[in-house]
Amino acid sequence: MPPDIFDRGARRRRRDRAAPDYAAHDFVRTAMLDGIADRLATVTRSFEAILDLGCFDGSFPAPPGARVARCDSGFAFARGSGGVQADEDCLPFADGAFDCVVSAGVLDQVNDLPGALTLARRALRPDGLFLAAFVGGGSLPALRATLRAAEPEPPAARLHPQIDVRSAGDLLVRAGFALPVADVETLDVGYGDLGRLLSDLRGMAATNVLRNRAPLASATLAAAARAFAARADVAGRVRERFDIVFLTGWAPDASQPLPARRGSATTSLADALRSRPSAD
Template identity: 45%
Template sequence: MTTSDSMIVFDRALVRRRRDRAVPEFNDHSFLFDEIAERLADRLEDVRRSFPTALDLGCHDGAMGRVLAGRKGIERLVACDLSPEFARAARGIAADEEFLPFAPASFDLAVSNLSLHWVNDLPGALTQIRQTLKPDGFFCAAMLGGETLFELRRCLYEAEMEASGGVSPRVSPFAEIKDAGSLLQRAGFALPVVDSDTLTVTYSDAFALMRELRGMGETNTVLARRKVPATRGLLFDAARRYAELYAEPDGRIPVTFQVLYLAAWAPHESQQQPLKPGSGETPLGQALKGH
């Protein structure tokens, strides 16, 4: 499967290097991954099925695997990550979500915890995930949504516009919830469900937030970004604007993380199917008389 040039937004090699770099101190910055792993596992508890074979896609340090241990009838879990260092930490394998190395119909379950927002060809990646699932296999994922870091994005935009009269991408773009369901359908999934949570975290200042993002391995990898680092003046101006616009009474700044949750099934003949047009047994006129 190839990815067209028009769909190449992120520098995947840079994503890998930044994840590798984050590994040694990741435990100090992994709160969001740990929290969302718990929330994904709670959602899986609502599914009345067991999943003997499972895939943890974009595993980071293995938080999802730790939460799922001993649950949902999982007998074998394969963890993989774009970062070889994270894969090693999670006792998994290095694998790219855009070029999955697994045979068709290998898994009963595929989960992904805050990794898919770095994928260039998301429809293609979702199609490959669906193909790795057995018929009636389940897919459950969390990814960052479009409202994530909107405060930081605004402040960097305004600071750069004032300093240079133009802007470059300083914060990576994220998917919108309105698009997620159609992406699942386009990838061939059945019965897709999409919803979202918004988490607000506070930091002492914008520099503490930037250090956290670096520690998460979640800093900007957009190909169109400026390749030279932001100047100290630009960063200090953005931090000042952040405090002026958003600081709470205690001086701390709020940071928004919007998390999109995607759930869907690999198609199977046993699943509920919509009726074909014209197949209803009650004429429309007769049905309307009752209203």
Template identity: 40%
Template sequence: MRTPPNIADRASLDRNRSRMTATFMLDAVADEIQERLIEVNRPFNAPAIVSGQPEYWARHFPDAVQVTDTDLLALDAGRHDLVIHAMSMHWANDPIGQIVQSRHALKPDGLFLGAMFGGQTLHELRSVLAEAESRVTGGLSPRVAPMAEIRDLGALLQRSGMALPVADAMPLNVTYEDAWALMRDLRAMGEANALSQRLRKPTRRAVFAEAAKLYAEHFSDADGRIRATFEVIFLTGWAPDESQQKPLRPGSATTRLADALGAKELNLPQTDD
């Protein structure tokens, strides 16, 4: 079996998370998760939450088992009717492994709900940092965690063996006074650079100054504030169960579409090729 690449420096990631003081993004996601669970309209008596901020999620889901998002999840097979993977999969070395482990922890017809940053997140910051570093130093270094696009994450959900898989995105657009304020906020969110391949020596201040200048030039509103995009992708799937709806076999329909729509069926004239 192929060993997944080591994306995050776990010690740095844990340190960044321990310093988290800004929770507005987690608050928005927690509210959205609560709304989605209400729409499911069923009780969950054995929930578990996988995350890197167990203290935060325990306040919102006090009855849930809190599980740290390590490569090997401390989840018991078939124990839970709900597993929420909360805002940490973008740091996972093996996202498909995280989903598969979550599925194995579900009872039949149990619900998996994942939330993570998607590929459009901080695309403005990524582009200006790359251009600034290239201009100032003549090279590039990893600075933002790699985040998958929604279709790729949807494919992972299907590969994991989940039934009724759905992937959708919630864009969140935030404005800041300048790029410096954005970068301070990312540190306060616990989302500072923790990549294992990151530059290990301090970055020259000139790189950030150039990035701030480029940001203001390319991504400013009329009032001078800069825009920052955060894309949260939600993955929903169910542990397979015989009670679930299944698609009909192709060709098994017993009613014509025209009859179902109450429309008159027209015979098209034949044409010679």
């Protein structure tokens, strides 16, 4: 087992703390669910059994005719959605239990992400669909910069390590998914002060749960607030960015199209380029 980067107990407590007022801070996950819905709408087949992995308040809607099982690492979210409590890298579901697995907003806080993706693939039936979204590399640049400016060297670990879109696609392949696709969309948000940003992060259960986290001193927080305010535009707002990485993959099945065998092309790229008409 890989070493734990995140404190599992702290993560559960933060999720329980966020549960009562989550709807006031759920805009990032709402954007993720909208993107997942758009991708799901392009699939012509229907699904009967869906796993909502990291369900939060259970706001992922059940498609017509589908049963949705909910799972969350936090007790309050799991209980409130009628689901089960489990970490994403320790799933209790049988192999082949679902024909679709969706996950929005949790995979960036999983200790064993390759293992979690492998378990999600194993929970799918052959030709089952996996759709996921999480906050990825490049997110929260203003917060990162202000914390670096406010804290003396060496700075403490304040924000989680982030996965970029290319690494995310590689993880899909490593987990055994067929036809993997990873892409990214950006959500831009304006904040009048650092306190509002931190309130949103607490409300969406996205604050620091690293095992080696250290308390944030009041003097450091005040310096960060001043550095954050100095980044404001003429309207008094600081632009913060959330890069949302979307993942799409399929459980392997013999019916799926296969890539062409290497070296099987009958025309070379050089010949094809030479045959193109020249521009006037």
